[in-house]
Amino acid sequence: xxxxxxxxxxxxxxxxxxxxxxxxxxxxxxxxxxxxxxxxxxxxxxxxxxxxxxxxxxxxxxxxxxxxxxxxxxxxxxxxxxxxxxxxxxxxxxxxxxxxxxxxxxxxxxxxxxxxxxxxxxxxxxxxxxxxxxxxxxxxxxxxxxxxxxxxxxxxxxxxxxxxxxxxxxxxxxxxxxxxxxxxxxxxxxxxxxxxxxxxxxxxxxxxxxxxxxxxxxxxxxxxxxxxxxxxxxxxxxxxxxxxxxxxxxxxxxxxxxxxxxxxxxxxxxxxxxxxxxxxxxxxxxxxxxxxxxxxxxxxxxxxxxxxxxxxxxxxxxxxxxxxxxxxxxxxxxxxxxxxxxxxxxxxxxxxx
Amino acid sequence: xxxxxxxxxxxxxxxxxxxxxxxxxxxxxxxxxxxxxxxxxxxxxxxxxxxxxxxxxxxxxxxxxxxxxxxxxxxxxxxxxxxxxxxxxxxxxxxxxxxxxxxxxxxxxxxxxxxxxxxxxxxxxxxxxxxxxxxxxxxxxxxxxxxxxxxxxxxxxxxxxxxxxxxxxxxxxxxxxx
Amino acid sequence: xxxxxxxxxxxxxxxxxxxxxxxxxxxxxxxxxxxxxxxxxxxxxxxxxxxxxxxxxxxxxxxxxxxxxxxxxxxxxxxxxxxxxxxxxxxxxxxxxxxxxxxxxxxxxxxxxxxxxxxxxxxxxxxxxxxxxxxxxxxxxxxxxxxxxxxxxxxxxxxxxxxxxxxxxxxxxxxxxxxxxxxxx
Ligand SMILES: Cc1ncc(C[n+]2csc(CCOP(=O)(O)OP(=O)(O)O)c2C)c(N)n1
Numbered sequence: 001x002x003x004x005x006x007x008x009x010x011x012x013x014x015x016x017x018x019x020x021x022x023x024x025x026x027x028x029x030x031x032x033x034x035x036x037x038x039x040x041x042x043x044x045x046x047x048x049x050x051x052x053x054x055x056x057x058x059x060x061x062x063x064x065x066x067x068x069x070x071x072x073x074x075x076x077x078x079x080x081x082x083x084x085x086x087x088x089x090x091x092x093x094x095x096x097x098x099x100x101x102x103x104x105x106x107x108x109x110x111x112x113x114x115x116x117x118x119x120x121x122x123x124x125x126x127x128x129x130x131x132x133x134x135x136x137x138x139x140x141x142x143x144x145x146x147x148x149x150x151x152x153x154x155x156x157x158x159x160x161x162x163x164x165x166x167x168x169x170x171x172x173x174x175x176x177x178x179x180x181x182x183x184x185x186x187x188x189x190x191x192x193x194x195x196x197x198x199x200x201x202x203x204x205x206x207x208x209x210x211x212x213x214x215x216x217x218x219x220x221x222x223x224x225x226x227x228x229x230x231x232x233x234x235x236x237x238x239x240x241x242x243x244x245x246x247x248x249x250x251x252x253x254x255x256x257x258x259x260x261x262x263x264x265x266x267x268x269x270x271x272x273x274x275x276x277x278x279x280x281x282x283x284x285x286x287x288x289x290x291x292x293x294x295x296x297x298x299x300x301x302x303x304x305x306x307x308x309x310x311x312x313x314x315x316x317x318x319x320x321x322x323x324x325x326x327x328x329x330x331x332x333x334x335x336x337x338x339x340x341x342x343x344x345x346x347x348x349x350x351x352x353x
Numbered sequence: 354x355x356x357x358x359x360x361x362x363x364x365x366x367x368x369x370x371x372x373x374x375x376x377x378x379x380x381x382x383x384x385x386x387x388x389x390x391x392x393x394x395x396x397x398x399x400x401x402x403x404x405x406x407x408x409x410x411x412x413x414x415x416x417x418x419x420x421x422x423x424x425x426x427x428x429x430x431x432x433x434x435x436x437x438x439x440x441x442x443x444x445x446x447x448x449x450x451x452x453x454x455x456x457x458x459x460x461x462x463x464x465x466x467x468x469x470x471x472x473x474x475x476x477x478x479x480x481x482x483x484x485x486x487x488x489x490x491x492x493x494x495x496x497x498x499x500x501x502x503x504x505x506x507x508x509x510x511x512x513x514x515x516x517x518x519x520x521x522x523x524x525x526x527x528x529x530x531x
Numbered sequence: 532x533x534x535x536x537x538x539x540x541x542x543x544x545x546x547x548x549x550x551x552x553x554x555x556x557x558x559x560x561x562x563x564x565x566x567x568x569x570x571x572x573x574x575x576x577x578x579x580x581x582x583x584x585x586x587x588x589x590x591x592x593x594x595x596x597x598x599x600x601x602x603x604x605x606x607x608x609x610x611x612x613x614x615x616x617x618x619x620x621x622x623x624x625x626x627x628x629x630x631x632x633x634x635x636x637x638x639x640x641x642x643x644x645x646x647x648x649x650x651x652x653x654x655x656x657x658x659x660x661x662x663x664x665x666x667x668x669x670x671x672x673x674x675x676x677x678x679x680x681x682x683x684x685x686x687x688x689x690x691x692x693x694x695x696x697x698x699x700x701x702x703x704x705x706x707x708x709x710x711x712x713x714x715x716x
Binding site: 003005030031114115170171174175176177178256259260262263335337338339 | 373376377380385386387388389390392393412413414415416418
């Protein structure tokens with residue numbers, strides 16, 4: 001199929017539609033506006049439904065309701081709006097509902113700014129809402145990867161009855177790249193055993209709920225969720241590695257930042273420095289184990305982020321004290337430059353000798 | 354082969370479209386491309402810019418710190434980006450709106466009256482297409498025919514009567530630099 | 532000045548006013564802000580009759596974010612999220628905030644004005660003055676809804692937008708005083 005030049009935000013919309021998502025509930029916020037705008041145009045054309053909610057709080061609860069019927073549903077926002085959605089996300093996770101939530105991250109905290117950032121790593125991967133729950137968090141770094149991951153996100157959500165978050169940033173949402181929508185079959189999943197689709201022939205009504213007043217019941221529910229999270233961790237970890245064999249320093253970066261790091265590798269090589277890159281694609285579950293493959297051969301790890309240092313905590317857990325773990329980040333919408341990263345690498349190396 | 358182009362100007366000068374056409378045309382020639390816009394309030398009235406990378410290898414960072422070519426449609430854009438153009442690079446600036454001369458060792462810098470030329474062609478709004486033509490002749494990023502194909506796909510059907518004008522504007526631009 | 536999260540200004544203003552009752556507190560809110568995400572906050576500030584002043588700018592669109600449908604977007608009005616025009620059967624009906632808030636027992640004064648012509652501007656000035664004087668006189672919650680234009684996001688010239696406001700918005704959002712406790716006495 002021919003490649004199309006598409007803006008990241010719009011490509012997400014088209015990918016979702018091609019994955020069988022016919023319901024979208026959104027609310028305007030920069031830098032993700034093109035996604036709800038695209039859905040408002042496209043969904044009616046295919047018999048789907050777009051609703052601009054009165055707030056992010058309402059939008060995520062519309063998602064809760066629609067997901068509770070077993071329908072493929074998506075919402076999107078950017079950081080401050082995602083913060084508002086956290087209550088609903090906790091309910092969705094607690095009620096084990098499948099849905100896809102897109103976060104096109106901008107700088108924070110508070111109202112912050114509108115330029116790209118990665119400072120929502122914590123609120124995405126560690127549970128931004130209350131309670132013990134996990135989202136599957138997918139971090140694309142190109143528009144094509146975003147398209148592929150959005151489509152997979154719906155399958156993962158259905159398979160595990162779990163919310164999936166696509167964690168992008170303002171740059172990925174705004175940029176255009178060629179994309180190809182690969183023909184893929186929409187995996188129809190039978191949700192009738194739990195979804196609120198009418199009584200049918202059932203004896204008992206299906207109830208979508210996250211309330212367990214009996215502590216033992218709630219603990220059992222948490223254990224059940226945990227078993228599911230263990231299964232996801234066993235099956236769904238994704239990452240890519242570049243040049244990690246015998247790298248002096250291994251950089252860890254995801255999303256846009258991983259692309260910038262890819263430009264640093266040849267620059268470092270010219271200076272005689274061998275750099276590797278681990279690019280996590282699932283931020284939760286985080287690819288802790290891959291670090292074991294390289295921890296003996298490398299001198300140090302450097303986490304590069306558009307934040308004040310969030311993923312670096314997972315890197316430290318992964319490295320487990322066996323080698324030094326460093327951090328380099330820009331924040332507030334400032335984007336690390338290849339030159340800035342290289343300078344930091346040299347500093348780290350100097351400190352080692 | 355890797356071209357890293359910054360196109361900048363006022364919001365409303367069509368710099369975003371110019372970049373999209375460049376990316377689109379190069380994609381039609383099976384190259385790897387990325388188009389990264391500035392966004393936000395600055396777009397209204399202030400300066401807008403986009404960064405286009407065209408490469409025969411996969412595009413890693415879409416962000417350009419040292420462009421191989423700059424098209425500056427107004428003075429703030431020239432001031433902001435011209436000094437970052439790398440050795441051997443090209444600066445094309447809109448002398449209809451920029452009175453100053455910009456010259457620097459190691460680069461090719463040419464002032465061209467894009468607005469005036471567009472007016473001569475009968476429509477001030479094709480200044481961006483004239484500029485795109487001049488960029489193509491200065492850099493050989495992609496073929497004229499690909500640009501015409503992409504204008505056809507980008508321009509809504511109801512504006513297709515403007516195609517001949519756009520083609521003329523492109524040719525005008527192509528004739529400016531040799 | 533304190534900057535509030537989108538829609539929450541009436542709650543923030545309540546906090547300020549309750550902390551320093553003698554301070555003069557006003558909020559400045561758009562229609563997306565006051566009539567969409569912040570509907571709960573404005574209704575409850577009015578219901579509590581918080582002694583504050585609300586300047587509510589209704590331009591029938593989300594301006595800051597680039598022209599999406601607002602709760603006050605008119606039926607059939609095109610925006611970036613109602614590209615075929617607002618279809619009230621799925622996108623709902625515009626909210627008339629001045630009328631709605633006037634049904635609440637709390638507020639002292641609610642008026643809708645316009646700034647698309649000289650007469651409207653001078654009326655708006657008076658209304659704003661009154662809304663602040665009420666606060667000084669401890670009369671309670673006062674709100675002025677001001678119809679205004681957004682040429683950029685309406686896709687019009689400034690001059691065209693003035694007549695669009697007059698021809699379309701004023702019919703749906705009639706000007707006038709919707710509540711005034713002084714007159715009720
Ligand atoms: C929680 C949250 N959601 C969304 C936004 C994005 N946002 C900024 S201003 C705005 C509304 C703009 O419309 P309006 O209130 O009508 O004011 P106008 O810009 O038209 O004056 C929105 C949705 C935000 N800042 N915070």
